[in-house]
Amino acid sequence: MSIARGQAGRLPFPRRREASRSAPPREFDRPRFLKWFLVAFLVFTLAPIVIVALFSFNSSKSLQNFDGFSLQWYRDFLNDTQLRESLFASLEIALVTMIVATILGTMLAYGLVRTRARFGGGVNVLMLIPLVTPEIVAGVSALLLFTQIGMQLSLATVMIAQITFSISYVTVVVRARLAGLGRDVEEAAMDLGATRLQTLRLITLPALWPAIVAAALLVFALSFDDFVLSFFTTGTSPQPLPVRIYSSIRFGVTPTINAIGTLMMLISLATIALAVALPRLVGRREYRAVLLGEEA
Amino acid sequence: MLLPGGAWLLLLFAVPLGITLGISFGTTDELGNPLYGWHPENYEEVFDPLFAPVLLRSVGYAAATVVLCVAIGYPIAYYITRFGGRYKYVLLGLVVIPFLVNYLVRIYAWVALLSDEGLVNGVLSDLGLTTNGVQFLNTAYTVVGGLVYGYLAFMILPIFAALDRMDPAVIEAGKDLYGSPWQTFRHVTWPTTFQGVLAGSVLVFLPAVGDFVSAQLLGGADTYMVGNLIQQQFFGAGNWPFGAALTTVMMCFLMIFMIFYLRSAARAAREARA
Amino acid sequence: MEPTTGARAAVTEGRAGAAEPAIRFDGVTKRFGDTEAVKDMGIEIRRGEFFSLLGPSGCGKTTTLRMVAGFEQPSEGRIFLEGKPVEAVPPYRRNVNTVFQSYALFEHLDVADNVAFGQQRKKVPKAEIKTRIAEALELVQLTGREHAKPRELSGGQMQRVALARALINRPAVLLLDEPLGALDLKLRKQMQVELKQIQREVGSLSST
Numbered sequence: 170m171s172i173a174r175g176q177a178g179r180l181p182f183p184r185r186r187e188a189s190r191s192a193p194p195r196e197f198d199r200p201r202f203l204k205w206f207l208v209a210f211l212v213f214t215l216a217p218i219v220i221v222a223l224f225s226f227n228s229s230k231s232l233q234n235f236d237g238f239s240l241q242w243y244r245d246f247l248n249d250t251q252l253r254e255s256l257f258a259s260l261e262i263a264l265v266t267m268i269v270a271t272i273l274g275t276m277l278a279y280g281l282v283r284t285r286a287r288f289g290g291g292v293n294v295l296m297l298i299p300l301v302t303p304e305i306v307a308g309v310s311a312l313l314l315f316t317q318i319g320m321q322l323s324l325a326t327v328m329i330a331q332i333t334f335s336i337s338y339v340t341v342v343v344r345a346r347l348a349g350l351g352r353d354v355e356e357a358a359m360d361l362g363a364t365r366l367q368t369l370r371l372i373t374l375p376a377l378w379p380a381i382v383a384a385a386l387l388v389f390a391l392s393f394d395d396f397v398l399s400f401f402t403t404g405t406s407p408q409p410l411p412v413r414i415y416s417s418i419r420f421g422v423t424p425t426i427n428a429i430g431t432l433m434m435l436i437s438l439a440t441i442a443l444a445v446a447l448p449r450l451v452g453r454r455e456y457r458a459v460l461l462g463e464e465a
Numbered sequence: 466m467l468l469p470g471g472a473w474l475l476l477l478f479a480v481p482l483g484i485t486l487g488i489s490f491g492t493t494d495e496l497g498n499p500l501y502g503w504h505p506e507n508y509e510e511v512f513d514p515l516f517a518p519v520l521l522r523s524v525g526y527a528a529a530t531v532v533l534c535v536a537i538g539y540p541i542a543y544y545i546t547r548f549g550g551r552y553k554y555v556l557l558g559l560v561v562i563p564f565l566v567n568y569l570v571r572i573y574a575w576v577a578l579l580s581d582e583g584l585v586n587g588v589l590s591d592l593g594l595t596t597n598g599v600q601f602l603n604t605a606y607t608v609v610g611g612l613v614y615g616y617l618a619f620m621i622l623p624i625f626a627a628l629d630r631m632d633p634a635v636i637e638a639g640k641d642l643y644g645s646p647w648q649t650f651r652h653v654t655w656p657t658t659f660q661g662v663l664a665g666s667v668l669v670f671l672p673a674v675g676d677f678v679s680a681q682l683l684g685g686a687d688t689y690m691v692g693n694l695i696q697q698q699f700f701g702a703g704n705w706p707f708g709a710a711l712t713t714v715m716m717c718f719l720m721i722f723m724i725f726y727l728r729s730a731a732r733a734a735r736e737a738r739a
Numbered sequence: 740m741e742p743t744t745g746a747r748a749a750v751t752e753g754r755a756g757a758a759e760p761a762i763r764f765d766g767v768t769k770r771f772g773d774t775e776a777v778k779d780m781g782i783e784i785r786r787g788e789f790f791s792l793l794g795p796s797g798c799g800k801t802t803t804l805r806m807v808a809g810f811e812q813p814s815e816g817r818i819f820l821e822g823k824p825v826e827a828v829p830p831y832r833r834n835v836n837t838v839f840q841s842y843a844l845f846e847h848l849d850v851a852d853n854v855a856f857g858q859q860r861k862k863v864p865k866a867e868i869k870t871r872i873a874e875a876l877e878l879v880q881l882t883g884r885e886h887a888k889p890r891e892l893s894g895g896q897m898q899r900v901a902l903a904r905a906l907i908n909r910p911a912v913l914l915l916d917e918p919l920g921a922l923d924l925k926l927r928k929q930m931q932v933e934l935k936q937i938q939r940e941v942g943s944l945s946s947t
Contacts, residue, residue: 203544210541214563217574220584232577233587273473295474301723303675305692309712310481312699317484333477356810357843359830362860375847394567411569418573418682430570441565
């Protein structure tokens with residue numbers, strides 16, 4: 170057995186390298202090789218994005234030479250009515266999706282954790298399946314649904330489709346937090362005289378708040394960036410931004426896309442940054458209130 | 466409480482899937498509108514020699530993507546968890562940030578870089594290495610590369626979680642027992658983190674099979690994947706029921722994988738408890 | 740007598756001359772599926788009594804307490820609190836307060852707000868609440884910690900907050916679920932002494 174092999178002929182200190190059997194990379198001093206691997210990795214993954222951002226400020230059309238700083242591509246982008254409409258469409262869709270999906274998802278999470286309904290297991294499975302469904306399958310079935318019931322494709326159809334697929338993300342995030350909270354605290358509240366509604370309002374929701382906000386921001390980011398679902402369910406105009414980008418790229422690379430891409434990047438990153446920073450900001454406010462003796 | 470969310474999901478997710486299944490057996494009228502019917506030959510057509518290579522290619526590309534993601538992602542996660550120290554989460558953040566950017570924008574970045582007028586060709590010709598430019602796009606390699614670039618984060622995160630959960634003392638003990646770092650890895654580290662690798666593989670494989678963005682933008686007609694095929698059916702002069710059939714076949718195929726994965730995970734959980 | 744590990748205690752308000760028992764179980768049985776957690780239990784606990792339930796884990800102690808508090812309903816039999824049947828009375832309307840084994844403090848509220856919670860539900864005026872909080876905290880020796888958050892407190896302190904939170908409402912029945920189990924020996928001895936002291940001061944705890 171392995172242990173016997175390990176003991177036989179291997180004294181505590183010497184570490185014999187089995188040169189004949191190990192793959193060459195392992196022979197290197199591990200931290201050094203891996204470290205440079207990581208550096209190379211970061212360069213490769215960040216470089217394309219940085220380059221796109223850089224060239225979005227290029228004063229010429231070239232993708233090879235940086236000829237000077239200019240904001241013309243951004244101006245082109247914002248002056249193009251179609252593109253501008255797409256930007257606002259994407260933001261609008263993301264906002265609505267965020268609100269509706271968060272509400273539905275939170276309710277679903279609460280129901281799954283706290284209710285002992287018989288069909289709870291089935292709903293749970295139903296909630297998990299969208300998470301593993303490839304987007305193209307989702308897109309196709311959504312498209313078929315809308316056309317079969319005679320609904321015109323538009324921003325609304327995009328919203329409906331995206332909400333359907335965002336609910337599960339919210340439920341999973343909120344449910345984790347809710348389960349961690351434990352039943353005790355809610356029972357303690359009821360024990361002390363709070364009705365179910367009051368318990369929800371005064372105890373459960375405040376404790377759940379960070380998870381709900383994080384889930385909401387996640388949905389916003391996912392929805393804003395979404396392509397495949399939007400592609401299948403969008404009308405002709407206005408279209409969400411990623412769909413427009415896709416069409417543009419099909420016709421060839423133009424510098425305006427650099428600008429659009431960079432802008433989208435900023436919005437996505439800002440959303441994620443907000444999701445990470447928010448709990449810390451809120452914490453500080455609570456602390457300050459306590460210091461000043463205000464009511465919590 | 467359950468009701469609104471559950472009802473929505475039921476109506477807008479489960480039902481459409483049913484519709485997809487239904488249409489897949491249908492046919493079209495003269496105008497190309499889908500009709501319901503019983504035409505199982507749609508499914509035969511899926512496996513027609515004309516289309517079968519596309520299916521196989523999709524699976525092949527997705528599999529290659531998974532392998533590459535493991536090969537690249539595992540060392541990254543390993544370095545960060547073992548040698549990251551205080552900066553562990555900072556490094557993880559740095560690694561993950563590119564993946565927060567829109568997939569489309571990222572693929573576009575590669576298109577811009579690798580196209581004939583792109584930066585890479587520009588540098589190469591400036592260096593005098595090439596005169597007419599190298600054809601980067603439109604190959605299987607770029608498509609798979611695009612897929613890897615798209616989904617790598619889904620592999621890194623589960624592996625990171627699995628490695629992070631491991632007790633470093635176990636690796637030390639392994640080193641004492643096995644001597645060489647490679648053996649330690651093979652007998653100790655890898656088996657322990659295997660579930661993480663499996664989870665990452667599933668998270669990469671499932672979307673990769675159905676992806677069409679990468680193949681469309683970075684490849685050409687020779688690199689078509691099943692996603693492109695499906696997309697054509699619905700947006701070209703295509704056949705909706707056939708598209709539905711393709712979708713259903715793909716979904717079933719992936720479901721089989723999911724079931725295998727879930728059983729493996731359940732078994733591992735049981736063994737861990739024992 | 741000292742409450743020992745694994746003990747649950749029910750403490751009832753002492754009121755001289757009252758006839759009705761504070762808690763009465765009449766043929767109470769509680770089943771979970773096929774398991775009988777509590778079987779045909781009949782018991783009377785009078786006002787002013789300090790009643791301990793002792794037994795090995797899993798023998799139904801917590802279930803019994805939860806039935807008194809209102810979180811479980813008996814499968815058979817009836818429970819009477821202060822002479823009145825309580826099947827239809829939800830936990831938030833019973834004159835019962837519980838000190839949970841896990842303390843169950845509200846993490847997002849400070850000590851003062853935790854303790855005040857029950858009083859606020861009863862719509863007691865703010866000025867009155869402030870006085871009562873001060874009294875309650877003094878009772879459990881936590882004066883001065885009004886603005887601390889639960890995460891800043893030690894286990895023993897958290898338990899005292901939980902106790903104050905329950906006592907401030909002067910319930911007819913006070914339930915203590917494993918009150919001393921989570922504490923180390925020294926702390927446990929300390930709490931036993933304090934509980935007895937509280938009982939003497941408030942008159943709503945009596946030890947047997």
